Amino acid sequence: MALAAVIWVLTIAICYVFFGHYWWFPPPISQHGQDYDAQFNATLWVTGIIFFLAQFALGWVIFTYRDRGRPARYTHGNNMLEALWTTATALLFIGLMLTGSRIWAAVHFDGPPPDSMRIEVLSKQFAWSFRYAGPDGKFGRTDIKLINDQGGNPFGIDDKDPAGKDDITSASIKVPAGKPILLILKSRDVIHNFFVRELRLKQDLVPGMEIPFPFTADQTGTYEVACSELCGLGHHQMRTTLEVMTEADFNKWKLEQAAQK
Amino acid sequence: MPGSLTTDIAGGRGAPPSTPGFGDGDSGGRGASRRASFTGLLVLLAASIMMFAAFTSAFFVRRGLSDDWVSTPMPRVLWLNTSVLLVSSAVIEMARRVLRSGHRVAFNRLWTAGTILGALFLCGQYLAWRELNAQGFYLATNPSSSFFFLLTCVHAIHLLGGITALGYVDVQALRLRLGPGKRTAVDVSAAFWHFLDAVWIFLMLLFVFWG
Amino acid sequence: MSSSIVHAAHQAPTGFIRRYIFSLDHKVIGIQYYFLALFSVFLGMGLSVLMRYHMVYPDAKVSWFEKLWPTGAAGGIMTPELYLSLMTMHGTIMVFFVLTTAPQSGFGNYFLPIQIGAEDMAFPVLNMLSFWTTFLALCVMVAAFFVPGGAPLAGWTVYPPLSAVGPLAGPGEGLGQSLWIISIAIFSGASLMGAINFIATTIDLRAKGMTMMRLPLTCWAWLVTAILGLLGFAVLLAAGILLLLDRMAETSFFIPAGLVVSDQILNHKGGSPLLWQHLFWFFGHPEVYIAILPGMGVASQLLSTFARKPVFGYRAMVYAILSIGFLGFFVWGHHMFMSGMSPYSAMAFATLTMAIGVPSAIKTFNWIGTLWGGRIRFTSAMMFAMGFVSLFVTGGISGIFLGQPALDLYFHDTYFVVGHFHMIMGVAAIFGMFAGTFYWFPKVTGRLMNETLGKIHFYLTFIGVYCIFTPMHWLGIAGNPRRYADFTNFDFMGKLMPVHTFMTWAAIITASAQLIFLFNLFWSMKKGAVATDNPWDATTLEWGIPSPPPFDNFAGHHPVVNHGPYEYGVPGGAKDYLMQSDPP
Structure with a gap:
């Protein structure tokens, strides 16, 4: 039970420091830098929410389903749920990747302006x-x-x-x-x-x-x-x-x- | 229970004492041990293929980006070696066939011949290296010769393993100790030998067309 | 084969050497591997504490440093080159001799044959050879400390030309680096032998009724890990040979033309440093999964056992392991986004990298799903398994940043990467090992480990590793590069020193807490409470035999499997679980 509390406290502390920007990027000095920060922030929000929810859920099941004498539920899983979260994560990950690819392309594919x-x-x-x-x-x-x-x-x-x-x-x-x-x-x-x-x-x-x-x-x-x-x-x-x-x-x-x- | 991949032949642990199971419901005496030997062999071949694949990809990458690639001349003895190895493989296969029809004496002769041919191939490889050295090609002369010496050497090391296996079977056969339990050893070492043959042909193609 | 030999092979050998040193028994070999890894992990951890200390107190004079390294720490002050060689050896020892060795060769050797109902591995002699070859590799690796110039400093990834041009590139790049490569080549050979055994055993020696879909997830993990090791180490061996030839035989596979090192013009031509990176990471990325997959298997097994619930989505778990294993071979390029490799292939590697995140996410969901609605027993083993899940999430999620080439433009080779892989392949994998140790200890020794000590150790370690490795991400965001011996030369790093100091002290405390584990392990062997044959009410085959198991595991009896591996919480019976070998 204490484990649930420890996980929650750690999660909150980590989120707090990440979103408090205590140790952070220096300000960007280019358009690319600003685009980069936008992509980073998008990724940080998405992963931050996943991180928080996953750790919170872990703590919650540990707390709620500790052995209190009631029998465990006998189930082998749920294919609907599996399909659902597989699709959701796949879409999310590929989506992030696609929004980020624009920045990569600007650095590596677009080619330098001729007057460089x-x-x-x-x-x-x-x-x-x-x-x-x-x-x-x-x-x-x-x-x-x-x-x-x-x-x-x-x-x-x-x-x-x-x-x-x-x-x-x-x-x-x-x-x-x-x-x-x-x-x-x-x-x-x-x-x-x-x-x-x-x-x-x-x-x-x-x-x-x-x-x-x-x-x-x-x-x-x-x-x-x-x-x-x-x-x-x-x-x-x-x-x-x-x-x-x-x-x-x-x-x-x-x-x-x-x-x- | 233990199968009999080359080292375990030498280790000499026995065949299974009674029927070990095979997960999917099939079970049969020596079956599991024999199957394990073949699985072990296939797995070994997979590792070996990966290794040669790594060298080959390095070969093409290195060839593609260099301006210092000077083709290594193919020593003529290589063609002789190739035929010796092919014949050796064929002879081993014949030996395996005659054993199946129970001709032990013929098996012993053929198997011994195949093993000796294998050793001859190694001697021939040594001659090929000497010939290249005489022409001024060494390991570090240029990337082409580096790959030639490297690949033939790695193949030769594999071959030494193969000859050890063939030799082991041969000694057992000549001492008339080739019980049914050792048939696995015959089949496994023969299969490994054929594999080395195939690798050699692949290497020859590599040297002839891209070396 | 005469029947007397068959019979003899069936008895435990009586001589000490045959029984404990050159044993053919998979259980003894498993324990040998475990202790080899235990020695290595304490060595590796010791090196890391010294490194952390140096980073924060680079000018400190410590008299015994000089005793250990008369040249590397002359006057008791650690030199940057000594720091780098400690770092290289820390990484190498941890990756090869701990993360590859303990979860797979240690636990796998001991429990794979028992869990599938076999009497031994398929090739016992090969198994013994594989251990002693690993041992030889460790000796050669440690010997690198004691040669002139000391241990290599090129990092565990040994990128050429730094690793290929010899002592010109720095101390430790002489004999030390050569020994490193030789050791890794020997280790690769040992791993190949191990992989052959694991695969043949799992495929061919399963007991009657033990279909693939009834395999415990631990066995699935060991099987896939063996396949990864087989294909990966074969390539590493090839790469190692090429690098060794570049160093010793003047070839130019990896060394390009026109190098001027330490004002000397080198005589090499036309090699490609990137070729090494491709070959190395083709091995190196699967290696990450070699380290973590067995931990995933152990976590699945334990969560199910102690939550008294079947694994949620067993089939999905199997497919996830398989797809991780498969995709693991196509993502190596994400280590090379900044390497000068084609930026187009970076996009392909990035897409595949995101794809491999999906099965990892599935596993996390399923672990939480397994706990959901369970009846959780808080044993130390279970604590570590749940800690594994938490660390796996934390470590995995930073991969979403690093897998994007665009974001890697900043994070490559910063502490963000160090934090990421330590979280996931370092401590998460080690939590898997701790969990396995607490779980299987009663089977191996017949005694239980001490639970109170176990929980103290767990909490200290769990909080400790978060305190060490989470701040690394912040350092990474602030741009702190990795593999820096100290941070005094850059203005922006000065502001980060409090974070470094915090991490160093967290590391010292956490490392000290491991002594609790060590004490618990050895104390419990002698004085632990006596365990029953099945102290956890578990279902897999190892819990149906005496503790410790007899020499041939099942005492001449051949188990028949009638049930899946995780039949917990089954309603209607006298006990809440069905063992795999229970009658149908």
């Missing part, structure tokens, strides 16, 4: 590097033999290639607000993962692959980028920042970088 700004992302144990094409809009040739982390050339950009002369590399990522960005994700050694909480986005960087990954950030500010795929002993230190700037600030930053070269 391309930024190369290179991960290694345990640091991030980002590369911007210069005014020519082209990335220069790279060669792994030219990689020189101390010399500021983590990509191994070939100086002899004119397209690479104006490339800018940076240890953190800066983007202009409101402009569609297309990341080209590459890894040099093991698998890493690019994760920005505020964007509600995450993608593995797999050595041997170049994975395109679009996003648009609307809200200026500085956000933390955390590696989210185990990459070795420094995994927990693999941090950089995403700085979303106004278009003017961004252009200024790019000019400064170019001047420093």
